[in-house]
Amino acid sequence: MHPRDLSDHVAYEAGRGIEEVARELGLDPDDLIKLSSNENAFGPAPKAVEAIQEYAPSVHSYPKSSAADLRERLAEINGVDPGQIWLANGGDGALDYLARAFLTPGDDVLVPRPGFAYYAMSARYHHGSVTEYPIRKSADFEQSAETVLEHYDGERIVYLTSPHNPTGSEIARSAVEAIAEGTGEETLTLVDEAYIEFSESPSAAGLVGKREDVAVLRTFSKAYGLAGLRLGYAVVPPAWADAYARVNTPFAASEIACRAGLAALEDDAHVEETVETAAWAREYVSGTIECPTWESAGNFVLCEVGDGSEIADAAQREGIIVRDTTSFGLPECVRITCGTRPETKRAVEVLNGLL
Ligand SMILES: *Cc1c(COP(=O)(O)O)cnc(C)c1O
Numbered sequence: 001m002h003p004r005d006l007s008d009h010v011a012y013e014a015g016r017g018i019e020e021v022a023r024e025l026g027l028d029p030d031d032l033i034k035l036s037s038n039e040n041a042f043g044p045a046p047k048a049v050e051a052i053q054e055y056a057p058s059v060h061s062y063p064k065s066s067a068a069d070l071r072e073r074l075a076e077i078n079g080v081d082p083g084q085i086w087l088a089n090g091g092d093g094a095l096d097y098l099a100r101a102f103l104t105p106g107d108d109v110l111v112p113r114p115g116f117a118y119y120a121m122s123a124r125y126h127h128g129s130v131t132e133y134p135i136r137k138s139a140d141f142e143q144s145a146e147t148v149l150e151h152y153d154g155e156r157i158v159y160l161t162s163p164h165n166p167t168g169s170e171i172a173r174s175a176v177e178a179i180a181e182g183t184g185e186e187t188l189t190l191v192d193e194a195y196i197e198f199s200e201s202p203s204a205a206g207l208v209g210k211r212e213d214v215a216v217l218r219t220f221s222k223a224y225g226l227a228g229l230r231l232g233y234a235v236v237p238p239a240w241a242d243a244y245a246r247v248n249t250p251f252a253a254s255e256i257a258c259r260a261g262l263a264a265l266e267d268d269a270h271v272e273e274t275v276e277t278a279a280w281a282r283e284y285v286s287g288t289i290e291c292p293t294w295e296s297a298g299n300f301v302l303c304e305v306g307d308g309s310e311i312a313d314a315a316q317r318e319g320i321i322v323r324d325t326t327s328f329g330l331p332e333c334v335r336i337t338c339g340t341r342p343e344t345k346r347a348v349e350v351l352n353g354l355l
Contacts, residue, residue, distance in 0.1 A: 008124055009121065009124055009125070010117070010121065012117055012118060012121060013117070013327045014037065016036065016321065017034075018032050018034045018321070021034075021316060021321055025316070025317065027319065031319050032319050032320075032321060033319060033320050033321065033339060033343045033346060033347060034321045034337075035300075035320065035321060035322050035323075035336050035337040035338075035339050035343065035344075035347055036321045036322055036323040036335075036337060037227070037323070037337065038165070038195075038222055038298070038299055038300050038335075038337045039221075039222075039225070039227050039337065040222065040223065040224070040225030040227070040274055040299075041274070041277065041278075041337075041338060041339045041340045041343060042225060042270065042273055042274055042277070042340070043225055044224070044225040044226055044228075044229075044260075044264070045224050045225055045226070045260075045263065045264040045267035045270040045271070046267060046270060047263040047264060047266055047267040047270070048224065048225075048226060048229075048260035048261070048263045048264040048267065049260075050263065051256075051259040051260050051262065051263035052229075052256050052259070052260050054259070055255060055256060055259040056256070058255060059254075059255050059256060061255065062250075062251050062255070063251055063253065063254060063255035063257075063258050066255055066258035066259050066262070067087060067251070067252075067253060067258050068082070069258070069262060070087060070253070070258045070261050070262050071083075071085040071087060073262060073265060074087075074233060074235075074265075077265070078203075078205045078208075078216075078235050079205070079206070079209065080205070080208060080209060080235055080238075081238060081241075083238065083241030083244070084208065084235055084236050084237065084238055084240070084241065085233050085234075085235060086098075086233055086234040086235075086236055086240075086244045086248070086252075087231075087232075087233045087248075087252050087253040087258070088231075088232050088233060088234070088248070088252050088253065089230045089231075089232075089249075089252055089253065089257075090219060090221060090230040090231065090232045091192070091194050091217050091218065091219035091221065091232030091233075092118050092122070092232070093230070093232060093249075093252060094217055094218075094232050094233055094234040095118055095119065095122045095190075095192075095217065096122050096125070096126075097234065097244065097247050097248055097252075098157070098188070098190060098215060098217075098234055098236075099122045099123055099125070099126040099128065099157070100126055100247040101240070101243045101244070101246075101247045102156055102157055102188055103123060103126040103127065103128040103156060103157070104127075104156075105127035105128075106127065106128075106129070107127075107128045107129070107155075107156040107157075108128065108129050108130070108131055108153070108154070108155040108156060109123040109128050109129075109130055109131070109155050109156060109157040109158070109159065110131050110132070110133055110148070110151060110152060110153075110155040110157070110158045110159065111123075111130055111131075111132055111133075111159045112132070112133055112134075112135050112143075112159060112160070112161060112164070113132040113133070113134055113135065113329055114135060114166060114167065114325070114328040114329045114330055115132075115135070115159070115161060115164070115165075115328070116159075116161060116165050116192065116194075117327065117328075119159040119192075123157070128156070128157075131151070131153070131155065132151070133147055133148050133150075133151035133152075134147065134151075135147075135164065135167060135169065137330070140169070140294060140295075141164065141167035141168075141169040141294055141302075142169060143160070143162070143164065143169050143170065143171035143175065144171075144175060145175040145176075145178035145179050145182065148160070148175075148179050149178075149179060149182045149183070152179075152182070152183055152187075154184055154187070155183075155187060156186065156187060156188065157187070157188045157190055158179060158183060158187060158188070158189050158190065159190050159192065160176060160179065160189065160190065160191045160192065161191075161192040161194075162176075162191060162192070162193060162196070162199075162201070162204070162297075163195040163196070163198065163199050163296065163297035163298040164298075165194065165195065165298065165300070165335075166300065166302050166323070166325050166328050166330065166333075166335040167294055167296070167302050168282075168294055168295060168296025168297055168298050168300065168301065168302060169294070169295075169296075169297070170199060170201055170297045171191075172201075173201070173202055173204055173206070173207065176189060176191055176204045176207060176214065177207060177211075180207070180211055180213050180214050183213070185213065187213060188213055188214075188215060189213055189214045189215075190214075190215050190216075190217060190234075191204040191214065191215070191216045191217065192217045193205075193216055193217060193218055194217065194218070194219045194221070194222055194232075195222055195223075195297065195298035195299060196218070197222070197223035197271060197274075197275055198222075198223065198275055198278050198279070198297060198298050198299050199297035199298070200297070201297065203216065204216050205235045208235050208236065208237055209237075209238075211237070212237045212239065213237075214237070215234050215235060215236045215237070216234065216235040217232065217233075217234050218232060218233055218234075218235065219231070219232035219233075220232060220257075220260075220261050220264060222298075222299060223271055223274055223275060223299070224261075224264040224265075224267075224270075224271065225264075225270070225274070226257075226260060226261070226264060229254075229256065229257045229260055229261075230253075230254075230257060231253055231257040231258075231260070231261050274299075277338065277340060277341065278298075278299040278338040280341065280344075281299075281301075281338035281339060281341070281344040282295075282296050282301055282338060284341075284344055284345070284348065285301040285303070285336055285338075285344065285347075285348055286301060288348045288352075289301075289303055289336075289348050289351060289352060289355075290352050290355050291303050291304050291305050291306075291351075291355055292304040299337060299338045300335050300336060300337045300338060301335070301336050301338070302325065302330070302333050302334075302335050303333060303334055303335070303336060303351070304332055304333050305332070305333060305334050305351070305354075305355060306332060306355070307331070307332065308324040308325055308326055308330065308331050308332055308333050308334045309324045309326055309331065311324075311334055311351065311354055311355070312324035312334050314354050315334075315347075315350050315351055315354060318350045318353075318354075319350070320346065320347045320350045320351070322334045322335065322336045322337075322347065322351070323335040323336075323337070334351075336351075
């Protein structure tokens with residue numbers, strides 16, 4: 001026997017891991033600088049590491065009170081009720097829960113191109129079909145309500161990303177509101193804020209209390225440095241608490257993830273250093289690299305290098321791993337994650353040598 005017909009589905013192409021690349025090139029992993037997956041240059045929040053160690057002896061129990069505590073804390077931070085926080089196995093897990101809760105087979109969703117591959121993947125797993133709206137390079141990847149609404153044709157979910165991966169552009173809160181207003185009553189406007197901590201713009205979470213058709217996605221993978229732990233959540237309207245109970249995989253976030261998440265939220269020094277250094281690195285990269293770049297509100301910079309895959313391969317041979325953005329539909333670019341100061345300087349030096 002076989003799995004069902006999956007020919008419409010594509011595998012997620014993650015940025016490559018340090019060990020993988022080191023093995024292939026016969027290098028020491030310590031000699032590589034990985035700036036390909038928008039991970040945190042400073043590692044995990046130290047308070048989260050302590051919590052992981054402290055709670056290791058408790059992992060024989062299912063995470064009940066820790067999940068409740070984390071939902072409560074996140075609710076407080078976002079100004080909503082705990083029932084409005086859908087904890088999940090990464091932001092990607094929260095995308096799945098929303099697709100599960102909203103899509104009936106044959107429903108369409110509207111996703112950005114270029115954009116984050118998992119929106120379409122998750123929708124297809126849930127028997128949805130995918131249409132795209134453009135985020136145009138010719139307009140410096142500007143995101144506007146007009147473009148989204150022009151391409152909108154009654155889809156069930158409209159995915160917005162702010163700051164946008166891989167371009168770094170943002171969408172104004174007023175535009176999010178205009179999209180929610182301009183789409184049908186049964187259309188969810190989903191704002192992916194995986195990188196919001198790096199931005200100076202306000203979160204769209206404020207709209208969640210005002211409207212019944214907007215949800216916001218967040219993750220601990222980026223600013224909190226917990227990508228390997230898999231913890232994310234959606235902030236949703238009050239009426240959907242019941243839907244979460246019906247669609248979530250039991251114990252959606254692990255005991256360790258919940259404990260580490262709670263601790264990371266208290267680790268202000270780590271987030272501040274992360275965000276400040278990313279702001280420095282964005283300026284440094286765009287000011288120093290000898291090719292066009294776009295202004296970014298995330299912890300990465302999109303750079304137009306000519307042949308993205310060739311440059312990424314060549315940089316890798318010199319120990320710098322950046323993300324070739326061909327799979328995003330931008331074969332002429334690479335995306336460089338903001339590293340520490342020395343890492344970022346070294347990356348630009350190597351890339352300038354290749355350009
Ligand atoms: C990283 C990222 C996410 C979430 O990643 P998780 O590790 O699953 O939390 C979501 N959206 C975008 C655009 C991202 O770059």
